[in-house]
Amino acid sequence: MNQKDVATLLNDKIQTIRGEQSSTILVGPIKLPVNLEGETVVFQWYCWLPVRDEADRQDLLNATADTIVKRLSTLNLAEGQQSSVLVYGDLQQSENALVRMHSICHTGDIFGSKRCDCGFQLHQSMKMIVEHGTGALFYLANHEGRGIGLFSKAMAYILQEEGMDTVEANHQLGFEDDTRNYVDAINVLRHLRQKPVTLITNNPKKLDALKKSGMNVAGRMPLWGDVSQYNERYLNTKVERSGHLRDFDFREVL
């Protein structure tokens, strides 16, 4: 295949989303069959690249696929983090859709760590979306450790082993409790869907961010679970200090 054919092929799959605070180049949809507890479920997958620098904005946002391809090898993308979204069902047209904005958790999502509930929330939300029939799971790759990064989270874990809670540990390392923002993900969501969404979360800040963006929010679906001796304090700190909504007394299940 020559370069022109490659560009033609990719042009149909690349879109530019211009936002007020930042813009994104979105690539997809790409068919992604996923093993969900032994069943093969087919999602449509999109990945995006935020474009913030003004020079890059002019350069990349007006670019066609061949210009983007020429830049790819110099962008050093493996050193950074790119986020993505798994879409299930007819996200554009269906009446209600379930949406999960999931912050990356290397330890919980990949290794299955029981110190948090992240791995459980990731897989459970995928199941909820499939059962519902339509939805999207945003995997936010620049959100590690609520925005402090993986290396800092490792240091926070050492402090937590000495008795600090999640919030104190973040503060001791010079961070806010939570430095995440949802701007890029919301830009992509608004591009993929205008109709109402129900957000899967226990975190009212996520709901507020979505509402403030003007997105049509039909409601919230709580997601607590996988409570154990290893994450009891972590979950309790979410409710007591970080403002997460307590939908059930998870301490009763221990």
Ligand SMILES: Nc1nc2c(ncn2[C@@H]2O[C@H](COP(=O)(O)OP(=O)(O)OP(=O)(O)O)[C@@H](O)[C@H]2O)c(=O)[nH]1
């Ligand atoms: N700083 C820090 N981050 C953690 C810790 N455990 C998990 N995380 C991160 O916390 C993020 C998940 O945030 P949570 O506050 O648990 O949940 P949430 O996403 O705000 O809310 P939900 O939508 O209800 O899940 C992920 O990015 C994890 O990497 C920890 O002990 N310290």
